[in-house]
Amino acid sequence: MLKKIKIAALMSSALFLATAAHAGETTSEWLLSFERMKGVKPVTDKKYAKECGECHFAYQPGLLPAKSWDKLLNAQALKNHFGDNAEMDAATLEAVHDYAVNNAAETSWYKRARKIAVSTASGPAPLRITETRYIARVHEDIPAKMIKGNKDVKSLSMCNACHTQAAKGVFDSDTVNIPNYPDWD
């Protein structure tokens, strides 16, 4: 009996130590981490958050593969960024590009980032998050009236209109609140 109590005490200690470990992105860090990594890694870079967030929701880099960020975040492409001029100075652009590429879907252990990486591994680089097979698939059952026809959403690209914890990188269905459709599911 005493042995079992000792084992239980040891395991409790290990549990506390393990939960204190900060989640990393290497395999071993991921394996030993108990941090929730079900969504995508939240944006932690202030420059990236500021530059992108000035005009739209600062999409987490884990929502696209590196090949997509490469195509989106260059001086030429930003002259016409989905219809707008989003040019920035060279140093800022480099910082924003590097942050996005270094934290792209395929570099992440976060579950939804991994799913996006798997679904975009082959084929051309998607330029829109909504074009990725995984994102398109999980939204395909939602009626158009709740998105395009919804004056408070308008587009699937407005992640944070419905995903109430999008800024934290959490996209679980039980955190979804579609404006004007409280009983959407």
Added chain:
Amino acid sequence: MKPKSSIKLKRALAGLCVLAASGMAHAQDAALDLSMPTESKASHSFILAANDAPANLPASVTSSSPKAEFEPSFFTADNLHQYMGFATLALVAGAALSAPGEGCEGAACATAPKQPRQTNGTHAQLAKAAAAMAAFTVTDGLLTYWKDFHMEDGFSDPDNLHVMLGTVGAAMMMYAVNKSANSKTPVSHAGIAELGGVAMAVAVKLTW
């Protein structure tokens, strides 16, 4: 009687399962506030009216209170599956810890009096409960999350791996319980049960 290495393996497995279950501790990265600045006509109206005189604004402007914060429900289909998974791991850990045979090492085993076989003791009850809970969890997961399972994404997709490991783990646990329950003499079933528990724990970790 069980050899010393088996006991150590069992303790390690129990530790692994409890550690996996400890993922209940929710820790998010410190996220920046990415919300867009919100400025409504109403807020401008209040700024203009912010003087000593009482604001004489129409009700349509003054009553524009912010929308209530959305609070995710504590009990949803999503977290029901999660709670069932944790319950399975906890039962597996309990079954592993309560397994008989501790204390018999080396030569002592030869002289130790043989204990009558317990088929309805704590270990057996916990093992049966773990196998049953594993089966319920897998069934619930298949029913609730069937749309997340896509073979076109291959074996590296975390949800696909989760489904396969969870199902295999539950099957191994049920096999181990069945093997022991249907035998009149003690049979080795710990290895397969432990492997099942590990498969379940890895399945949880993959989608945690």
